[in-house]
Amino acid sequence: MAPNLYYMSASPAARSVDMCTKAIGLDLNIIEVDLRKGAHLSAEYLKLNPQHTVPLLDDDGFVLADSHAIMTYLVSKYGKDETLYPKDLKQRAIVDHRLHFDSNILYVRGLLIGRSLLFEGAKSIDPKLLASLEEAFSITEQFLERSKYVAGDQLTIADFSFVTCITSWSGAFAPLTEDKFPKICAWIKKMQQLPYYRECNQVGLDIYLGAIKDKLSK
Numbered sequence: 001m002a003p004n005l006y007y008m009s010a011s012p013a014a015r016s017v018d019m020c021t022k023a024i025g026l027d028l029n030i031i032e033v034d035l036r037k038g039a040h041l042s043a044e045y046l047k048l049n050p051q052h053t054v055p056l057l058d059d060d061g062f063v064l065a066d067s068h069a070i071m072t073y074l075v076s077k078y079g080k081d082e083t084l085y086p087k088d089l090k091q092r093a094i095v096d097h098r099l100h101f102d103s104n105i106l107y108v109r110g111l112l113i114g115r116s117l118l119f120e121g122a123k124s125i126d127p128k129l130l131a132s133l134e135e136a137f138s139i140t141e142q143f144l145e146r147s148k149y150v151a152g153d154q155l156t157i158a159d160f161s162f163v164t165c166i167t168s169w170s171g172a173f174a175p176l177t178e179d180k181f182p183k184i185c186a187w188i189k190k191m192q193q194l195p196y197y198r199e200c201n202q203v204g205l206d207i208y209l210g211a212i213k214d215k216l217s218k
């Protein structure tokens with residue numbers, strides 16, 4: 001039986017899991033969770049995921065939250081080779097570092113701005129939050145000065161986390177310019193060439209960008 005993925009396309013974290021499953025050729029049963037309607041706060045969903053976030057995986061009764069944890073699990077269980085989450089100790093440690101960087105810094109710093117606009121009635125972007133997000137972009141630029149992808153010279157699951165997140169934050173409120181972030185801009189173009197990029201990232205990204213644009217125009 002295909003695992004269930006509780007998902008919302010506007011969520012960068014959910015999109016990164018979608019990219020991962022396409023990369024390993026795994027079919028999932030997608031269950032839409034509409035955060036705008038509060039579906040993540042229903043008693044039924046909270047029983048599955050007290051953290052009330054998407055994405056959430058249910059693999060035959062094994063329930064796992066957090067996109068990073070979900071991707072490492074899926075590649076380890078269903079991946080046909082080890083490139084997306086290398087078995088080599090040091091390579092894997094670098095991928096793990098980037099996943100933690102995304103989880104604690106890159107994702108959160110953008111999420112705080114997005115949440116303030118979408119759900120907390122902010123009409124403009126707090127300059128301090130923007131500066132801290134730009135610092136996260138600068139660190140990412142330095143990762144990409146050292147290697148072709150964010151966690152080494154091969155595509156890994158960390159690239160899925162970073163690309164869904166960076167395209168969301170930069171498209172919505174923190175534009176990236178080629179002169180300031182040349183490596184990130186070139187890497188995004190490379191990621192856009194992946195055969196599953198459009199389906200897995202662009203569609204949901206456009207929904208997210210539309211929602212932010214709508215709020216900023218009011």
Ligand SMILES: N[C@@H](CCC(=O)N[C@@H](CS)C(=O)NCC(=O)O)C(=O)O
Binds near residue numbers: 035054068103111
């Ligand atoms: N670290 C988590 C973050 C997930 C997350 O924050 N998802 C947001 C959507 S982008 C969400 O579900 N928010 C609803 C809530 O926190 O109540 C992951 O990678 O899965």
